Amino acid sequence: MIKVDGRKRIVKARIILFQDKMLGWFGVFGRHHLPWRQEGLSSYEIVIAEVLLQRTKAETVEKFHALFLETFPSWEAIAKADNSFIEQQLQPVGLYRQRAKRLKDLALEMVGREGRFPSDRKSLEQIPFLGQYIVNAIELQLFNKPRPLIDVNMTRVLERYFEERQLADIRCDPYLQSLAFRVINHPRSKEINWAILDFAASICKARVPLCTSCLLADTCTFYKKNLF
Secondary structure: OEEEOOEEEOOHHHHHHHHHHHHHHHHHHOOOOOHHHOOOOOHHHHHHHHHHHOOOOHHHHHHHHHHHHHHOOOHHHHHHOOHHHHHHHHHHHOOHHHHHHHHHHHHHHHHHOOOOOOOOHHHHHOOOOOOHHHHHHHHHHHHOOOOOOOOHHHHHHHHHHOOOOOOOOOOOOHHHHHHHHHHHOOOOHHHHHHHHHHHHHHOOOOOOOOHHHOOOHHHOHHHHHHOO
16 A cells, blocks of 8 residues: 555555455345345335435334335325324334434425436435435436445445544545445445445444454454454
8 A cells, every 4th residue: 555645545456355355245145135125116215215224224124114115105195294194104213303304305305306316416416305325325226326325334344444534524534435436436336335234234343343254354454453
């Protein structure tokens, strides 16, 4: 690695190694059964899943996902519902008041757009209530663009394996953002995203990472520093 402006530049070979390891692991251990990862989903079903997944475990959303879509099969159904009813339906996944308001406002916006999301990023970012994560998810899953699903879990894996970011807000850290985009820039970008998220949930856990049984341990910065 070469230092640039006090930080290490991640060499391409290290990123390729990480991508290959993640995809190999995902092929065997990935959560392929999750309903929002199946083929043929509508844009509505995909975006609803991503909104529900924010700050919530996939296992929790999995138990709730089908029932929510049955209750609210379209943007129109959410737009017509009372806020109190939406809150009631969202209670099993927590943060129900915030999610209810966000989903209601987004539904009203999408009804006005006839359910269509624009394909260019600038237009997507102008839609109220869509943050960086959801915009990336839309570009990745609706328009097949290599975009990272950067949340605290992906951040943890990337920082541990490569190097820690400098800024507290993961949305604004230039190193982390650049690294994530480089890692995801791959013909199988969707699978790499899912692989990293699944790896974070089962191996690279927040409190007790399973470093001694990790396939990345011999090249992982975090493992070398801590020597479990």
